[in-house]
Amino acid sequence: MKILVAADGSPYTKHMLAYLAAHDEWLGGAHEYTVIHTVTAVPARAASVLDKQVLKDYYESEGEKVFKPIRQFFEKQGIQANYVAKVGPAAETIAATADKGKFDLLMMGSHGHGTLTNLVMGSVATKVLANCSTPVLLVR
Numbered sequence: 001m002k003i004l005v006a007a008d009g010s011p012y013t014k015h016m017l018a019y020l021a022a023h024d025e026w027l028g029g030a031h032e033y034t035v036i037h038t039v040t041a042v043p044a045r046a047a048s049v050l051d052k053q054v055l056k057d058y059y060e061s062e063g064e065k066v067f068k069p070i071r072q073f074f075e076k077q078g079i080q081a082n083y084v085a086k087v088g089p090a091a092e093t094i095a096a097t098a099d100k101g102k103f104d105l106l107m108m109g110s111h112g113h114g115t116l117t118n119l120v121m122g123s124v125a126t127k128v129l130a131n132c133s134t135p136v137l138l139v140r
Contacts, residue, residue, distance in 0.1 A: 004103040004134070005035045005081075006094045008124075009066035012109030016139040017073050020107070033074065033081035036097055037066040038090040059087055091127030098134035110138040 003026075007013045020026050039062045041047070047055055063085025074081045086093050098106045110125040125138055 001031045001104045003031050003033050004098050004101065004106045005033055006106060006108035007035055007037050007066050007070055010109065016107060016109035019139045021077065027077055027079065033079060034084060035067065035070055035081050036084045036086065036094060037063050038086050038088055038093045039063060041087050059085065091124045092131060095128050095132035098132050103134050106132060106134045106136045108136065108138060110140050
């Protein structure tokens with residue numbers, strides 16, 4: 001199974017990884033993992049005055065902050081994973097990557113806010129569900 005793991009480095013990502021570790025059916029050589037992290041783009045005006053290499057290094061370092069503990073988790077499990085850092089709005093980028101990459105499953109942690117909070121504030125998980133045709137496993 002080809003699995004896309006959306007990670008933001010929050011405690012909800014840690015809960016999702018704990019769920020993954022606790023369920024043997026999700027771990028093992030039968031699955032191919034790709035971990036995605038999205039970084040919000042620096043506003044255009046600010047980006048225009050920054051050196052392109054500085055901006056690129058910033059995006060890469062933000063991704064690496066999230067990937068480092070996840071790499072350790074997968075290595076401890078004896079699993080190799082691919083790591084993809086993208087720049088853009090999280091929900092749309094995750095959903096598009098899941099669909100274009102023809103993933104069998106998208107796993108992600110969720111804050112678990114109620115519908116009223118989602119109505120007022122929105123939710124990355126809610127937006128991913130609305131925009132993604134790939135099956136999604138939300139871990140709260």
